[in-house]
Amino acid sequence: MSDAIDHSIAQPEENRFWLTTSDGVGIDAVLLRRAGARTTAVVVANGFTGTYRSPHTRAIAEELLPVGDVMTFDFRGHHGSGGRSTVGNAEIHDLEAVVNRLRELGYTHIAVVGFSMGAAVAVRHAAIYGGTCAVVSVSGPSRWYYRGTRAMRLLHLGIGRTLGRAFLKRFRKVRVTDQRWNPTPAEPREVAGEISPTPLLVVHGDADGYFPVAHATAIHDAAREPKELWIIPGMGHAERAVTPELTVRLRRWIGERLPPREQPR
Template identity: 50%
Template sequence: MSNGPAGHVVRSTTVRPQCETPRTASSAPLRTFLQTADGVRVDAVYERGHVVYDTLTPPAGRIAFVVAHGFTGDADRPHVRRIAAALARYGAVVTFSFRGHGASGGRSTVGDREVLDLAAAVDWARERGHERVVTVGFSMGGSVVLRHAALHTGATEAVVAVSAPARWYYRGTAPMRRVHWLITRPEGRLLGRFGMRTRIQNGGWDPVPLSPVEAVPRIAPTPLLIVHGDRDGYFPLDHPHMLATAAGDHAELWLEPGMGHAEHAATGELLARIGRWAVGRAS
C-alpha cells in the first residue's frame, strides 16, 4: 500500500457538530485539524458510531466510514451531518471539510489535490484503530474517492461514489454551467468565498489530473459501488454508465429511480443500503 506521508493531528478538541443528537461523554465527537502531505490544515470530525454497533467493541473490529462531501459543502453543513448520522448506525464516521471549504485552510482545486485531504482523513481513521475503512464520496467528493482509490492502492477496504462525474470539464447541463462560472470567473469566486464559504483557486489545472473514468479500472480488486439518480440535474446517466463500464466486473452500479443529485437527494433508505453494502464488502 502506498499512501504517501500520513496526515497527522495538530490540534484536538471535543465538540458537538451542528445537528448532532446529544450522547454520552464517552461517545462525543472528536474534532481536530489534520495536516495533508502538502501542508494544508483540514478540519475533521470523528464519531465512534452508535445503535447498531456496541460502542464497547474495539475500533479494530468496526468499520470507519470516511465521508467526502460535494463542492461548496463542509463538515458542519446539515446535509453532511445527516449523512454522518445515517452511516453512524453501521460504524464510526470521519467527516472533514475539503481544502478551501469551511474552516479548512487552502483553496479548493475542485477535485485535484483534494485527494491529499481524503488521504489524511483515511490515515486518521487508521490512527484511531480502525482496520476497515470505507470511503463514501458525493459529487466532487465522489470523483475524489475514485481517484484516491486508484492512486493509493489498497488504502481502503471499499469505495462508494454517489453522483460522481465520469469526465472533467462537463458543461452539458445548466447546473454545471453555473458551477463552471463560479470556478472560472472572478465574480464567481467572490460569490463562492463570501456566499458559500468556499475559497477557490485562481487558474486552471496544470497538469490536468487523472479523470474518474481513467481512475476506476485501477481500483480493482477493491469493491466499488457506483450510485446515481435517474433525475440527477448535474450529471446525466451516461456518467455512471461510463464509470461502470470502465470499472468492469468488480464494480456494482445502482441507478436510483427518482433520485436527484448527491447528499441532498440521498434518502435514509439509500444510506442504509449503502451502510449494509459496506459492512458486507469490507468484512
C-alpha cells in the same frame, strides 16, 4: 441489526481533528464515535461547497454509524479548512490525510463514501493510493470540464471568473483557486479500472441536474470487478438527494464487504 437508527441510543461522541495534508494544507475534520472499541470507519467526502456542518451530511453520517465510526471533514478551501479548493484535483491529498489519521487511530477497515466532487476524489484516491476496503461514488462525474447541463455551466462560470469566486467566498464560505490545472489529472473514468480488487459501488439518480446517468455508467463500465451500479429513480444530485432509505442500503452494502467478524450485528 435493525435497518433504522434507534434514536434512544446515546448520541455519538464527537472528536475534532486538525489534519495536515502531504502538501501542507490544514483540514478540519470530525470523527463520530459509538461507545466501545471499533476497527471499522467510514469516511464521508462532501461535494463542492459541502461541509460536515451540513444537516444533510450529519444525517448521512449518523445513519452510517451502525457499520462503523464515521469521519466527516471539509475539503481544502471549504469552511474551516485551509488552502484553496482545486475542485477535485489536489483534494486527493485531503482524503489521504483523513484515511491516514484513521489508520493511526487503529481502524483497520476504512470505507469511503464520496458525493459529486467528493465521489471523483474517492475514485481517484482509491485508484492512486488504495488501502480502503470499499468505495462508494454517489452522483460523481466521469470526466472533467463537463458543461452539458445548465447547473454545470453555471458552476463553471462561478469558479472561472473573479466575481464568481468572490460570491462563493462570501456566501458559501468556499475559497477557489484562480490557477488552472497543470497538468490535468486523469479523469475518474480513466482510473476506475485501477480500483480493483477494492469493491466499487456507483450510485446515481436519474433526475440528477448536474451529471446525467451516462457519467455513472461510464465509471462502472471502466471499472473491474467487484463492482455494482445503482441507478435510483427520481433521485437528484448528491447529499441533498440522499434519503434515509438509500443510506441504509449503502450501510448494508458496506457492511457486507467487511470480513465476517467485522460485520455489524
